[in-house]
Amino acid sequence: MTMLTAGLALLMAAAAPPAAPEIHCKGHEDNLATYQAISKILFNDRDASRAGEFYADEFISHNSDLGGSEKMVSNPANMTRMWNKSLEEDPNRELIDNLIICKDDFVIAQVTLQGDRAGETLKGKPEGRQRFRASAIDMYRFKDGKVIERWGNADLVAIIRQIGLPVDMTIKPLPPED
């Protein structure tokens, strides 16, 4: 193989779409389809205006998306704000589904998060953009085709270490008992 064709092969491999996820959702195709629509339209396209199609008017959120495990009641407007902010800060962010399990009203997805942030927003203001890549697991409870409860954990420490986010690392109090 010449250097030119080797280089072309590498470029093509870099542009190749991610492998299809491993799916265990037999009998739960509706919830799987809804989750995959959420994955594409909200998580990747960040079409924040469509949050109301996928989240119930009120749903229980067990993750704050920035660390913390307090339970709170959220709504599609909050998600719209979150996705708009995400698109602004991480325009190249991708969420890749690796493994999806469905059972009853639940969908669980093990995913890879990757993206980058502008150096000027990060500690030390490095030149250019800093990339990150980390794992996460998300869980959703569906009712009538919409999310009514969600949980999730992402490897935020790995993201912080990879890009140097200017996060507040001071000690904070233990969360209250439920």
Next chain:
Amino acid sequence: MTMLTTGLALLMLAGTAPEPAPETHCKGNEANLATYLQMSKFLFNERQAERAPEFYAPEVINHNNDGGGFGTSKVKPADMTGLWKYLQMIEPDRRIIDNVIICNGDLVAAQVTVTGSRDGKSLVGKPEGRRRYKVSAMDMYRFKDGKVVERWGNVDYFSQIRQMGLPVDISPTPLPPED
């Protein structure tokens, strides 16, 4: 009820009330659920580290390094034994509470709460006494012939650091290599 008996009742509730049973969705996968519940009891909570080979295959594909970070490695039961012994030493009161357990095919996923404490001497600022934490985590296991052959997991390590003040190094690190 007098104040004394009320106080005693409250103490009893605080000290000894069992946790609520987890919500489980494992119909048709009862064997894997039972194995996972045993792991939860013997390994995660009682830290009977020497029993790791009962639950882990001789080689397990590991997608989490238990301290944050991306990548895949192969681990053996002896590695898990070492981990549980280490955790027993530094966090003797660590507990994992199963909240929701989902099973499908050869997979079990658990949404859990992790609580524990560490001696202040091992933490940033060396506070007096022990510093407690309470965070959420999600774990997934693939079983074959009754043993774990693959595992994934994410814990809210960021919150744990902030609650306890772990002396972690958060200076920037290189991006992990592509798998």
